[in-house]
Amino acid sequence: MQRSLRITGIICVNQVRRVLTDRGTPIxxxxxxxxxxxxxxxxxxxxxxxxxAPSKPFHVVVAEIPGGNHVAVIEALRGMERFLEVASxxxxxxxxxxxxxxxxxxALISSPGKPAAVTIVAAPGSVVAEVLESAxxxxxxxxxxxxxxxxxIAHTQVDxxxxxxxxxxxxxxxxxxxxxxxxTAMFVMFAAHAVTVTVATDRATDAYARLRSLGVKPAVxxxxxxxxxxxxxxxxxxxxxxxxxxxxxxxxxxxxxxxxLTVLGAxxxxxxxxxxxxxxxxxxxxxxxxxxxxxxxxxxxxSMSPLLVLPEWFRRSFAWLPNRALLDGxxxxxxxxxxxxxxxxxxxxxxxxxxxxxLGWTVWSVRGRGxxx
Amino acid sequence: MAxxxxxxxxxxxATKPIIRVEGLRKQYGKTLALAGVSFSVLPxxxxxxxxxxGAGKTTTLKILCGLxxxxxxxxxxxxxxxTRNTQAVQRLLGVVPQGLALYEDFTARQNxxxxxxxxxIPRSERAKQVDDILRLIGLEEDANRRVKxxxxxxxxxxxxxIGLLGNPKVLLLDEPTVGIDPQSRRxxxxxxRRLADQGVTIIYTSHYMEEVEYLCERVAIIDHGRVIxxxxxxxxxxxxxxxxxxxxxxxxxxxxxLDSLRSSISVPIEARTGELRFVLPEGSAxxxxxxxxxxxxxxxxxxxxxxxxxxxxxxxxxxGKALRDHxxxxxxx
Numbered sequence: 001m002q003r004s005l006r007i008t009g010i011i012c013v014n015q016v017r018r019v020l021t022d023r024g025t026p027i028x029x030x031x032x033x034x035x036x037x038x039x040x041x042x043x044x045x046x047x048x049x050x051x052x053a054p055s056k057p058f059h060v061v062v063a064e065i066p067g068g069n070h071v072a073v074i075e076a077l078r079g080m081e082r083f084l085e086v087a088s089x090x091x092x093x094x095x096x097x098x099x100x101x102x103x104x105x106x107a108l109i110s111s112p113g114k115p116a117a118v119t120i121v122a123a124p125g126s127v128v129a130e131v132l133e134s135a136x137x138x139x140x141x142x143x144x145x146x147x148x149x150x151x152x153i154a155h156t157q158v159d160x161x162x163x164x165x166x167x168x169x170x171x172x173x174x175x176x177x178x179x180x181x182x183x184t185a186m187f188v189m190f191a192a193h194a195v196t197v198t199v200a201t202d203r204a205t206d207a208y209a210r211l212r213s214l215g216v217k218p219a220v221x222x223x224x225x226x227x228x229x230x231x232x233x234x235x236x237x238x239x240x241x242x243x244x245x246x247x248x249x250x251x252x253x254x255x256x257x258x259x260x261l262t263v264l265g266a267x268x269x270x271x272x273x274x275x276x277x278x279x280x281x282x283x284x285x286x287x288x289x290x291x292x293x294x295x296x297x298x299x300x301x302x303s304m305s306p307l308l309v310l311p312e313w314f315r316r317s318f319a320w321l322p323n324r325a326l327l328d329g330x331x332x333x334x335x336x337x338x339x340x341x342x343x344x345x346x347x348x349x350x351x352x353x354x355x356x357x358x359l360g361w362t363v364w365s366v367r368g369r370g371x372x373x
Numbered sequence: 374m375a376x377x378x379x380x381x382x383x384x385x386x387a388t389k390p391i392i393r394v395e396g397l398r399k400q401y402g403k404t405l406a407l408a409g410v411s412f413s414v415l416p417x418x419x420x421x422x423x424x425x426x427g428a429g430k431t432t433t434l435k436i437l438c439g440l441x442x443x444x445x446x447x448x449x450x451x452x453x454x455x456t457r458n459t460q461a462v463q464r465l466l467g468v469v470p471q472g473l474a475l476y477e478d479f480t481a482r483q484n485x486x487x488x489x490x491x492x493x494i495p496r497s498e499r500a501k502q503v504d505d506i507l508r509l510i511g512l513e514e515d516a517n518r519r520v521k522x523x524x525x526x527x528x529x530x531x532x533x534x535i536g537l538l539g540n541p542k543v544l545l546l547d548e549p550t551v552g553i554d555p556q557s558r559r560x561x562x563x564x565x566r567r568l569a570d571q572g573v574t575i576i577y578t579s580h581y582m583e584e585v586e587y588l589c590e591r592v593a594i595i596d597h598g599r600v601i602x603x604x605x606x607x608x609x610x611x612x613x614x615x616x617x618x619x620x621x622x623x624x625x626x627x628x629x630x631l632d633s634l635r636s637s638i639s640v641p642i643e644a645r646t647g648e649l650r651f652v653l654p655e656g657s658a659x660x661x662x663x664x665x666x667x668x669x670x671x672x673x674x675x676x677x678x679x680x681x682x683x684x685x686x687x688x689x690x691x692x693g694k695a696l697r698d699h700x701x702x703x704x705x706x
């Protein structure tokens with residue numbers, strides 16, 4: 001037992017060292033994620049920043065429909081003088097015409113009935129549309145968004161609450177914080193994967209055979225490799241968190257809940273990389289297979305496109321993914337959440353870690369059965 | 374009588390073998406890798422396992438060092454069964470796999486230190502042993518360079534050096550000279566000889582019969598998972614009977630139509646870099662026939678050499694095929 005623990009430690013340290021001494025590591029696991037945080041944060045900051053203001057207020061026309069339940073919204077918007085210059089028009093069609101002819105930047109049309117609904121007419125993806133959406137979402141109304149570029153194109157239902165009546169963290173954060181969390185949740189998988197690639201390299205060459213001939217049991221080898229994956233992933237998160245705080249002023253929140261999320265997120269990432277390695281029979285294909293899977297997961301988990309621009313069904317469908325849970329958890333901690341407030345995300349990560357390690361270990365053991373002594 | 378044709382397991386009676394391989398069988402799916410391999414190795418002996426690619430040499434070694442479980446049969450090393458006392462046997466062995474089992478981003482010293490730790494060499498002895506091995510394999514001046522920058526020969530030497538950690542009683546060398554330059558090859562062969570002189574028992578697998586002839590006292594020839602001949606080299610060589618090898622140089626640019634040649638003379642022909650080799654089962658009497666055939670296909674003759682049979686000739690004589698796949702080269706086509 002003592003010998004096995006000693007060998008596990010030696011294997012773990014060796015795998016960590018191999019990743020750290022690889023000359024590609026600073027590029028793929030440091031420069032690239034930081035560059036992505038910087039570029040994505042800067043480009044989306046205008047839309048996600050709480051202190052954003054245009055050079056001159058946007059001209060917004062409001063069509064007053066008799067019986068429309070819009071008074072509270074219109075009053076609130078009139079109060080946003082730095083952003084909006086609100087004028088009234090006679091009917092919805094006049095409001096749309098003004099937008100089509102670029103006389104107004106956007107139009108608001110309220111609909112009668114309950115719950116209160118407001119239609120935004122504006123160019124798709126325009127800043128004014130985002131400002132209006134964001135402002136109305138903050139008023140916690142169920143709204144209908146209609147964007148137009150000359151022609152009306154769509155109606156979209158936007159649920160601005162997270163189901164519990166609270167505004168979700170991804171609507172309350174700035175772009176740098178969002179992408180620091182998102183890119184970290186994405187690249188933590190690549191960090192763990194870097195160790196998996198070294199393990200796969202051992203298996204593709206005769207290094208694994210040599211280790212086995214020195215009495216290293218397969219279970220000990222895999223345990224050492226998995227611990228190394230967790231260690232590299234944690235090291236990666238710590239480094240990116242520190243540098244992003246210094247470079248972009250990202251606030252990661254309290255250390256306690258952040259540490260819990262980081263350890264569990266790294267463990268889930270290591271479990272996932274074990275599954276990838278176990279499922280891909282050819283060690284030479286582990287690297288490319290892993291990269292493809294992690295990129296898809298990153299997209300589904302909101303690391304690439306911000307969750308606020310993704311449809312509700314999409315956000316709900318993939319909320320169970322470990323990288324999404326890590327993103328949500330980090331965003332909550334950045335907003336000052338305590339450990340108890342990230343318990344749902346921590347539980348998701350814990351369950352994912354256990355399930356992924358169990359699956360990876362089982363598949364790997366079954367595959368190796370009968371071939372090894 | 375220590376020589377046997379076929380799978381018999383005869384050994385010198387006076388000395389107790391340190392390794393006994395008995396009736397090893399192994400099947401991978403539908404492929405039969407070993408079909409009852411048996412041989413034994415004496416303490417301090419350099420024993421050659423010779424055979425073409427896929428003959429079963431590597432599988433035999435993998436079973437020997439506890440990496441693969443045999444379907445039948447067993448191996449004992451120093452009286453310990455490898456299937457029942459795997460870890461105890463592994464402590465007696467130094468293994469040099471066929472592939473380069475190294476970390477290329479580490480230095481030579483870092484590689485040795487890592488494997489020394491796994492081998493359980495105490496910290497107090499580790500540095501000295503690593504230095505000794507670096508000296509033995511001629512890499513002391515490159516000890517702190519990354520392996521990535523090493524030549525193929527240097528990597529092979531380090532690969533062997535790692536197998537020497539812990540002063541193993543038995544060293545298993547699996548094709549240790551594959552893909553390296555002649556100078557490094559010579560260095561490795563001389564190093565293996567020095568180890569043998571120090572009393573290390575060595576099993577050396579190769580499909581280069583000249584290496585086996587240079588290093589080994591006894592040999593087993595394997596083909597299709599069976600031992601087809603084994604014993605002291607001279608006695609195994611005698612299995613070739615009256616055969617001789619005729620070597621004819623082929624200048625660069627000369628084109629030989631091997632198909633025509635094979636149709637005109639019914640003896641095994643190998644095309645090697647710069648020469649053609651003919652195995653003549655009836656001895657020197659067949660030389661004129663071959664030379665006439667060469668003239669007939671238009672090859673300018675610029676000398677020839679007749680050699681006594683070697684292990685390759687034995688293999689050809691016993692199986693009717695060459696140990697190595699050479700393809701057409703040396704101007705042959």
